[in-house]
Amino acid sequence: MINGKKIIVDGQAVPLDGEENLLEVIRKAGINLPTFCYHSELSVYGACRMCLVEVEGGGLVAACSTPPRDGMVIRTNTERVRRLRRIIIELLLANHNRDCTTCEKSGACKLQDLAMQLGVREVRLGQRDVRLPVDKSSPAVVRDPNKCILCGDCVRMCEEVQGIGVLDFAFRGSRVVVTPAFNKNMAEVDCVNCGQCAAVCPTGALVVKSEVDEAWKAIHDPKKTVIAQIAPAVRVAVGEAFGMPPGEIATGKIVAALRRIGFDKVFDTCFAADLTVMEETAEFTERLAKGERLPQFTSCCPAWVKFAEQYYPGLVPNISTCRSPQQMFGSVAKKFYARSLGIKPEDLFVISVMPCTAKKFEARRPEFNTGGVRDVDLVLTTQEVTRMIKESGISFEELEVDSFDAPFGFASGAGIIFGVTGGVAEAVLRAAYEKLTGKALSDVNFVEVRGMKSLKEATVEAGGREIRLAVVNGLGAARDLLDKIMRGEASYDLVEVMACPGGCVGGGGQPVPNTREAREKRGRGLYAADKLVQLRKSQDNPVVTSLYGKWLDEPNGKEAHKALHTAYSSRRRISGEDIELTGQPGAGPGAGTAEDGRCDGRVSKVDVAVCVGTSCYLRGAYNVLQNLIDEVGRAGLSDRVNLHATFCFERCDKGPSVSVNGRVITGVTPDKAGWVVENFIRPQAAGSQSSPSSSSSVDSAMRR
Amino acid sequence: MPETGVHQDIHQEVQDDVHDVGREADGLANRRFEKVNEILEKYECDRAALISILQEVQDEYRYLPKEILTYVATALGLPPAKVYGVATFYAQFSLEPQGKYVIRACDGTACHVRGSQPVLRAICNKLKLKDGERTTRDLMFTVETVSCLGACGLAPVVMINDKIYGQMTPEKVTKVLDDIIKAERRRGEVQ
Ligand code: SF4
Ligand code: SF4
Ligand code: FES
Ligand code: FES
Numbered sequence: 001m002i003n004g005k006k007i008i009v010d011g012q013a014v015p016l017d018g019e020e021n022l023l024e025v026i027r028k029a030g031i032n033l034p035t036f037c038y039h040s041e042l043s044v045y046g047a048c049r050m051c052l053v054e055v056e057g058g059g060l061v062a063a064c065s066t067p068p069r070d071g072m073v074i075r076t077n078t079e080r081v082r083r084l085r086r087i088i089i090e091l092l093l094a095n096h097n098r099d100c101t102t103c104e105k106s107g108a109c110k111l112q113d114l115a116m117q118l119g120v121r122e123v124r125l126g127q128r129d130v131r132l133p134v135d136k137s138s139p140a141v142v143r144d145p146n147k148c149i150l151c152g153d154c155v156r157m158c159e160e161v162q163g164i165g166v167l168d169f170a171f172r173g174s175r176v177v178v179t180p181a182f183n184k185n186m187a188e189v190d191c192v193n194c195g196q197c198a199a200v201c202p203t204g205a206l207v208v209k210s211e212v213d214e215a216w217k218a219i220h221d222p223k224k225t226v227i228a229q230i231a232p233a234v235r236v237a238v239g240e241a242f243g244m245p246p247g248e249i250a251t252g253k254i255v256a257a258l259r260r261i262g263f264d265k266v267f268d269t270c271f272a273a274d275l276t277v278m279e280e281t282a283e284f285t286e287r288l289a290k291g292e293r294l295p296q297f298t299s300c301c302p303a304w305v306k307f308a309e310q311y312y313p314g315l316v317p318n319i320s321t322c323r324s325p326q327q328m329f330g331s332v333a334k335k336f337y338a339r340s341l342g343i344k345p346e347d348l349f350v351i352s353v354m355p356c357t358a359k360k361f362e363a364r365r366p367e368f369n370t371g372g373v374r375d376v377d378l379v380l381t382t383q384e385v386t387r388m389i390k391e392s393g394i395s396f397e398e399l400e401v402d403s404f405d406a407p408f409g410f411a412s413g414a415g416i417i418f419g420v421t422g423g424v425a426e427a428v429l430r431a432a433y434e435k436l437t438g439k440a441l442s443d444v445n446f447v448e449v450r451g452m453k454s455l456k457e458a459t460v461e462a463g464g465r466e467i468r469l470a471v472v473n474g475l476g477a478a479r480d481l482l483d484k485i486m487r488g489e490a491s492y493d494l495v496e497v498m499a500c501p502g503g504c505v506g507g508g509g510q511p512v513p514n515t516r517e518a519r520e521k522r523g524r525g526l527y528a529a530d531k532l533v534q535l536r537k538s539q540d541n542p543v544v545t546s547l548y549g550k551w552l553d554e555p556n557g558k559e560a561h562k563a564l565h566t567a568y569s570s571r572r573r574i575s576g577e578d579i580e581l582t583g584q585p586g587a588g589p590g591a592g593t594a595e596d597g598r599c600d601g602r603v604s605k606v607d608v609a610v611c612v613g614t615s616c617y618l619r620g621a622y623n624v625l626q627n628l629i630d631e632v633g634r635a636g637l638s639d640r641v642n643l644h645a646t647f648c649f650e651r652c653d654k655g656p657s658v659s660v661n662g663r664v665i666t667g668v669t670p671d672k673a674g675w676v677v678e679n680f681i682r683p684q685a686a687g688s689q690s691s692p693s694s695s696s697s698v699d700s701a702m703r704r
Numbered sequence: 705m706p707e708t709g710v711h712q713d714i715h716q717e718v719q720d721d722v723h724d725v726g727r728e729a730d731g732l733a734n735r736r737f738e739k740v741n742e743i744l745e746k747y748e749c750d751r752a753a754l755i756s757i758l759q760e761v762q763d764e765y766r767y768l769p770k771e772i773l774t775y776v777a778t779a780l781g782l783p784p785a786k787v788y789g790v791a792t793f794y795a796q797f798s799l800e801p802q803g804k805y806v807i808r809a810c811d812g813t814a815c816h817v818r819g820s821q822p823v824l825r826a827i828c829n830k831l832k833l834k835d836g837e838r839t840t841r842d843l844m845f846t847v848e849t850v851s852c853l854g855a856c857g858l859a860p861v862v863m864i865n866d867k868i869y870g871q872m873t874p875e876k877v878t879k880v881l882d883d884i885i886k887a888e889r890r891r892g893e894v895q
Contacts, residue, residue, distance in 0.1 A: 165783030170792040181777075181784035182770050189784070574784055579771045581734045614778050622741055629734060645737065647774060 005070040010077060022063035022074065023051055031076055034085065034114050036202050037151040038064040041501070041516060042160055045152050049088055050114070054078050082118075089115050094125035096203070097146035103204040104142070108512050110202030111149060132177070137185035139364055140193035140357035140508070141206055145177050148205035154178065154197035161501060163476030164307075166191045178205075181574065190310050190573040192475070194303040194499045195357030195381075195508015208357055208509050212384050212391075215351055218377070219262040224349040225341065227265040228258050229272065229329045229408070232419030233355035233504035234382050236525035240511040240518070241386040242396040247521030249529050252401025257389045258353070259402060268404045269352070270411030272329035273418040273427070275547070276300065277538035279322045279564050280424075281431040282556035284494060288436075288467075293318050295470070295485070295492040298424050300324045302362035303499035305568060307475050312482055313570035313615055313652035321565040325418060326352050326359055327368050329408065330375030331563045336551045337408075345373045352379045355419070355507030358499065367566050381509025407543050413444070413530035414538045420523040421473040421503035422449035422456060425496040429460060429467070430537045436463030444536045450527065452502050452520050455481060457492075471496045473503050570615070570652035578609060579645040582629065582638065605642045606684045608632075609659045610668075613648035616655035620670055621645075624656050627673035635677050640685045654700065660684055665699045739764045740772060744779050751780050754790055758797060766843055767798045801839040803846035805884060808863040812852035819873070820860040824849065826874035827862070830881050844888065845881075 005016040009029045019025045021044065026033050036048035046065035053063045056073035060081070063074075075081070092111060100106050135143040152169065155178060159165040166189055170179050180189045198206040218226050230251075239250040258266045284296050299305055299320040308316055323331065329352075334345040341348070352359060356379075362368070363376035380388070389396055403409065414430050417423030426446045433441045448458035449469060454477035458469045470492045472478045478497050484490040500506045502519035505526065510518075535541060553559040610616075610625045625645060632641050649657045654666035660680040668676055680699075743760045747753040757776060762768055768791050777784040791797045809824045827833075827847055831840050839846040855861045858870025862877055869880055 159783070165785055168783065168785035168789040170785075170789045172793050172795075179785070179788075181774075181788040574774060576774055577771050579737060579769070579775065581737055612775055612778065614781075617778050626738075643734075645771075645775070647771070647778075 007068050007072040009074045016068055022066045022068050025068050042156040048151050086118055086120055089120045090123050092149045093123045095128045104207040105204035135185050137187035139360045140195050141198045142209050144205055147203045148178055153200040157196050157200045161474050161476050163479040188575040192303040192306045193358040193361040199508050199514045208381050208383050210384055211378055218349045225264050226349045228263045228351050229267045229269045230353045231269040232416050234353050236522040237510045238382050246518040247525035249525055253399045256399045256402035257394050260394055261392050265405040267408035268411050269325050270415035271408045272325035273415035274412050274538035274541045274544045275328050276322055276325045277427045277431050278555045280320050281428050285435050295495045296320055298496045301498045303358035304497040309571035310573050316568050323566050328564050334370035334375050345370045349377050352376050353385050354379050355382050355504045355510045357508040383509055410543045412538050412541045413533045413536035416529050417526050419504040420526045421498050422471045425449050425469055425471050431539050433462045468492045469494050473498045474501050475499050570650050572648035572650050581643045605640055606681050607661050608641055608643045609646040611649055611657040612645045615652035619656050621656040623670040624668055627670045631673045631677045637685055667700050736764050749779050767802045803839050803844050805845050805864055807847045808850045810853045810861045811849045814856035815860040818859040822874050823860050823872045823877050826877050830878050
């Protein structure tokens with residue numbers, strides 16, 4: 001593609017090869033121009049001005065947002081450019097909480113790096129004195145707006161790559177902040193905890209939430225037996241903090257390190273992944289045979305699961321009911337392993353070592369417990385475990401390798417590739433093929449589903465039928481695919497979704513820089529590890545077989561279901577108040593005695609809320625609302641009813657939803673308004689003093 | 705004795721006034737929400753029209769309530785954070801309730817020594833605003849204190865929308881508000 005066009009960078013001729021901006025050309029010339037807001041995987045924003053260069057005859061330009069023209073003469077290192085760069089850093093630092101020594105990002109912070117690299121030794125401007133509250137509400141990330149340099153990287157990551165848009169700029173001038181809607185906490189909005197924003201944030205404004213202290217506490221607690229499970233993607237990334245290149249397999253070293261730190265046993269999540277393959281394959285072949293709930297979506301990624309619960313309630317029944325490998329491991333450990341050790345589940349402390357911040361959220365989901373005790377007690381990301389290794393002074397480079405403990409330390413190659421996009425689909429295929437054909441699979445490599453592309457499709461012939469597969473990574477790409485499926489423009493039997501670009505190898509808790517190149521290498525490392533083991537298929541794992549023999553009976557059977565499966569439901573996206581429509585605001589049931597108690601004959605009113613959340617809105621909730629107002633009026637109950645519009649009762653798949661004194665009625669299409677008035681509102685109005693029925697009760701208008 | 709009676713009557717009347725305004729707001733809530741839907745329909749839920757939509761919504765509510773912004777985001781299929789960003793960027797939008805009448809009570813030095821505090825208390829009493837409340841529930845009045853309106857010669861000064869009222873006393877300011885409430889009530893009846 002070289003066409004003879006070139007530009008001159010600091011006196012050196014650099015050929016143009018279709019680069020879209022000057023920055024790429026300059027970097028190609030071996031000059032590492034500083035940047036904050038440029039990311040090759042995101043759109044160009046051009047706001048931080050770090051990448052300023054001088055163009056002969058054109059003055060100063062931002063290299064990231066200037067297209068190269070043939071013959072341009074660029075200088076990257078003039079007196080003026082260098083002075084400006086320093087000033088920019090100084091300005092940023094003046095607005096920045098400079099508690100570097102105690103900052104979670106210290107050592108991996110781009111602002112700190114550049115300040116050092118550019119020789120900024122003094123900040124000649126005063127320190128900004130406004131301190132905004134730090135948001136620690138999310139289980140996955142901590143947001144400290146006082147360290148934000150407004151580069152917008154997180155905004156574009158969440159919106160462009162993850163297709164959500166949790167964070168955005170708000171206010172103007174000196175008050176600009178990057179924040180969730182209405183300045184809410186991250187835990188109150190639709191964040192799926194993927195951690196990708198923290199992975200791109202150049203400063204400590206968004207960081208992985210650290211649970212290192214809790215881990216030490218458990219390790220030092222003599223009453224606890226502390227066991228670790230290590231996810232596949234960790235082994236090809238943890239070495240990066242110790243000078244190893246991305247993708248180099250460090251399984252033996254991390255096992256050794258954890259043992260030195262004081263873990264009683266160190267196990268492999270890949271083993272649990274084998275278990276997941278058994279369950280998911282049994283479920284899949286059953287659905288295939290019955291032709292129901294297809295495509296089946298994988299369920300290993302908790303960020304994806306939350307995403308689906310929030311945005312695609314209609315597809316929730318299609319998600320595999322299998323728990324993720326992390327949670328299968330936790331469940332087996334607490335239910336069976338603890339018993340075999342003769343200890344109580346609460347005295348067995350399960351710590352997962354994961355590439356993923358969303359796993360912190362998953363471990364906290366209330367459904368994952370054994371007799372009220374969390375199945376996974378703590379999740380540490382690769383970043384956190386790296387810190388623990390450093391803190392304990394272990395010299396990782398010199399560690400002798402060690403191997404996993406029995407029994408949950410033995411995994412097949414199929415379990416290992418779970419950590420990269422395409423891996424779960426391939427692992428399931430290796431099992432499903434044999435199950436459907438009854439024949440042994442000789443070539444286990446399904447290369448069509450490998451690679452870093454955001455969407456991969458393949459068709460595999462097995463047992464006289466075709467299995468149509470889609471593999472998608474990045475939730476934005478997943479959204480596009482799901483919309484296509486919903487519109488009937490695409491159809492598949494099995495769809496693997498991983499929220500993070502490249503799959504778990506690119507997880508939000510992995511070492512930074514978490515670039516495409518690093519992810520690609522880590523992925524290749526996992527495929528290499530797959531080749532190194534003798535057994536490549538989950539169904540060949542003897543430990544898995546014995547587990548079924550001993551405790552679980554058969555895949556997808558009754559026992560297995562209790563321990564290894566779960567259920568999902570739709571989920572509200574944003575916390576918030578209702579829209580008051582008629583009636584005295586705030587005078588719902590129970591509120592009647594408040595206020596001044598004057599003689600306007602207050603009887604408590606019937607509280608009627610109509611959901612106008614997205615799913616219900618799309619199903620005509622607004623018309624339901626209007627019809628309800630009319631019908632209530634017609635029934636002469638107008639002054640007995642408080643009507644408001646609200647956002648989501650988490651029954652989105654069955655909407656439109658209406659609640660009457662706390663009791664949710666689903667399937668209320670506009671023509672059912674009268675029915676709701678007669679059967680729910682009028683009886684409540686008649687016996688108004690009665691307390692509202694429990695909010696868990698649900699009725700459906702569907703049956704009528 | 706008669707004195708007390710009169711006082712009670714006045715008190716009662718004041719309460720009624722405020723209540724009437726409140727009641728009018730009851731039906732309004734739904735009418736306003738209907739209007740939001742009309743606005744959305746008029747712009748065919750077009751994301752590119754977000755700013756115009758917000759302008760019209762604000763004309764209706766006199767501010768942009770959070771839950772309405774969430775609703776608009778839902779209808780346009782935009783992240784709420786984006787809508788919040790736009791609503792906070794432009795100075796013309798307010799996310800805090802603003803009354804139809806914005807009362808600025810001056811509490812600058814000149815006004816303060818001439819009794820601006822009792823005036824302010826009278827305003828809050830009249831409008832039944834509790835501590836920390838700025839705007840009446842019916843969104844008719846917002847009360848703010850300011851530190852100088854540049855009319856110290858007329859202290860204590862109260863400004864209601866664009867109009868200056870000088871040499872205020874608790875009685876005088878109550879009368880001014882009474883007149884506004886009465887006028888509003890008449891307009892309500894005409895409607
Ligand atoms: S964790 Fe993921 S979903 Fe949440 S704000 Fe960050 S990028 Fe968006
Ligand atoms: S939080 Fe981080 S990534 Fe987001 S704008 Fe601020 S500095 Fe940039
Ligand atoms: S990197 Fe070019 S302006 Fe930020
Ligand atoms: S959108 Fe969730 S129940 Fe209506």
